Amino acid sequence: MDKQIEKHQSSVFINNMVESSIRIGLLFVLLIWTYDIIKPFVIPVLWGAIIAVALMPLTIKLGNVLNGKRGLAATLLALIGVVLLVTPFVMVSGSIYDGVTHLTEVLQQGDVKIPGPTQRVADLPLIGGQLYEVWALFASNMESAVARYSEEIKGAVAAAAGFLGSSLATMVMFVISLFIAAGFMAHAESMSKAVQTVSVRVVGKHGEEWANLTAATVRSVLLGVVGVAFIQSVLVGAAFFVFGIPAAALLTFIVFVFGIAQLPATLVVLPVILYVFSVQDTTPATIFSVWVILAGLSDNFLKPLLMGRGVSIPMPVILFGAIGGMISAGIIGLFLGAVILAIWYELFTTWLKLDRDKTSESTEGELEQKSAVGK
Structure with a gap:
C-alpha cells in the first residue's frame, strides 16, 4: 500500500514537473519573441x-x-x-x-x-x-x-x-x-499612477518611493552632466569665437559631446592652444590659454554644485553610476547607471536601518523584561 502511494506521488510529482517545465519554457520563448518585437522601440x-x-x-x-x-x-x-x-x-x-x-x-x-x-x-x-x-x-x-x-x-x-x-x-x-x-x-497623471502601481507590485511598499527616486535621479543627472557640459561648452566656445578660431562651432560642439561623455575638455583645448601660439602673439595666446583652460576645468566645481540636487543620494554615488553607465551602455547609460546605483544605495541603507531597528527592538524588550523582574 505504501509503495503504491509512493509510486502515485512520484508520478504526480513528475507530471507536475514536466508540465511546469513546459509552461516555463513556453513563457521563456514568448518573452524572447516579445523582446525581438519591441527591441527597436526600447531605446x-x-x-x-x-x-x-x-x-x-x-x-x-x-x-x-x-x-x-x-x-x-x-x-x-x-x-x-x-x-x-x-x-x-x-x-x-x-x-x-x-x-x-x-x-x-x-x-x-x-x-x-x-x-x-x-x-x-x-x-x-x-x-x-x-x-x-x-x-x-x-x-x-x-x-x-x-x-x-x-x-x-x-x-x-x-x-x-x-x-x-x-x-x-x-x-x-x-x-x-x-x-x-x-x-x-x-498623460502624466495616468502614466505616473501606472508606474507607481507596477513599482509597488514588483518591489513592495518601497515601490512608490523608488519611483520618485528614479525621477529625481534622472533630473539630477540631466542637470549635473548635460547642464554642466552645456555651460562648459559655452565658456570654451566663447573663447573660440572671440579669438577667431577656425571651425569654432564644430569645436564647441565637440567640447559639449566630450562633456556629456565625461571626457576632459582639455583633449580638445590643448591642440587649439598650440595652434593659437603658432599663429598669434604671445600676449593674446596666453590670455586665450588661461581662458580655455579655466573653462575646461570648470566642471570640477560645477558638478559638486549641480549634481545630486533634489535627491538624498550622495553626489559621488550618482556620479560613479553615470560614468560607469556611460562606459557600459553609451549615453543612455548616464541615466540608467545613476538610477541603478541610487536604488542600490537605498536598498543598502534600508537594510542597515532594518538591522538597527531589530537591535533597538531587542534592547527595548530586554529592558522591559528586566523592569518586570525587578517589580
Missing part, C-alpha cells in the same frame, strides 16, 4: 521617458500658462526640442560636408597654396619637429604630400562620412523620442 521609449521626466516641471508651468492645456504644452515643448536639435545638426553637418568636399576637390586639383610654418611651430615641445615637417611638405609640394598621406586623408574622409551617417540616425531617434516624451507628458 526611443527609454529616451522618451527620460526626456519626459526631465521636462515635466516645465510642462506643468507652461500648461498653467495655457489654461491647463497639458497636451498643447507638451506638443510645443516637443516641437521646440526638434527645432533646437535639428538646426545645429544641419548647420554643423552642412559645414563639415562642404568643408570636406571643398578640401577634396582642392587637393585633387593641387591648386591650393598653404603658407609655410614659422619657427614657432618647430619650437613646440614634443610634436613641434614632426608638425613642422608635415606642414612644410604640404606648403612646398602639395602633390607629393597628398600622395604620401593619401591613406590618412581617405581615412579622415571616411570617418567624417561615417560620423554624418551615425549622427543622422541618432538625430532621427531623438526626434522620435521627443514625440514619445510629449505623449508621456500629456
Whole structure:
C-alpha cells in the first residue's frame, strides 16, 4: 500500500514537473519573441521617458500658462526640442560636408597654396619637429604630400562620412523620442499612477518611493552632466569665437559631446592652444590659454554644485553610476547607471536601518523584561 502511494506521488510529482517545465519554457520563448518585437522601440521609449521626466516641471508651468492645456504644452515643448536639435545638426553637418568636399576637390586639383610654418611651430615641445615637417611638405609640394598621406586623408574622409551617417540616425531617434516624451507628458497623471502601481507590485511598499527616486535621479543627472557640459561648452566656445578660431562651432560642439561623455575638455583645448601660439602673439595666446583652460576645468566645481540636487543620494554615488553607465551602455547609460546605483544605495541603507531597528527592538524588550523582574 505504501509503495503504491509512493509510486502515485512520484508520478504526480513528475507530471507536475514536466508540465511546469513546459509552461516555463513556453513563457521563456514568448518573452524572447516579445523582446525581438519591441527591441527597436526600447531605446526611443527609454529616451522618451527620460526626456519626459526631465521636462515635466516645465510642462506643468507652461500648461498653467495655457489654461491647463497639458497636451498643447507638451506638443510645443516637443516641437521646440526638434527645432533646437535639428538646426545645429544641419548647420554643423552642412559645414563639415562642404568643408570636406571643398578640401577634396582642392587637393585633387593641387591648386591650393598653404603658407609655410614659422619657427614657432618647430619650437613646440614634443610634436613641434614632426608638425613642422608635415606642414612644410604640404606648403612646398602639395602633390607629393597628398600622395604620401593619401591613406590618412581617405581615412579622415571616411570617418567624417561615417560620423554624418551615425549622427543622422541618432538625430532621427531623438526626434522620435521627443514625440514619445510629449505623449508621456500629456498623460502624466495616468502614466505616473501606472508606474507607481507596477513599482509597488514588483518591489513592495518601497515601490512608490523608488519611483520618485528614479525621477529625481534622472533630473539630477540631466542637470549635473548635460547642464554642466552645456555651460562648459559655452565658456570654451566663447573663447573660440572671440579669438577667431577656425571651425569654432564644430569645436564647441565637440567640447559639449566630450562633456556629456565625461571626457576632459582639455583633449580638445590643448591642440587649439598650440595652434593659437603658432599663429598669434604671445600676449593674446596666453590670455586665450588661461581662458580655455579655466573653462575646461570648470566642471570640477560645477558638478559638486549641480549634481545630486533634489535627491538624498550622495553626489559621488550618482556620479560613479553615470560614468560607469556611460562606459557600459553609451549615453543612455548616464541615466540608467545613476538610477541603478541610487536604488542600490537605498536598498543598502534600508537594510542597515532594518538591522538597527531589530537591535533597538531587542534592547527595548530586554529592558522591559528586566523592569518586570525587578517589580
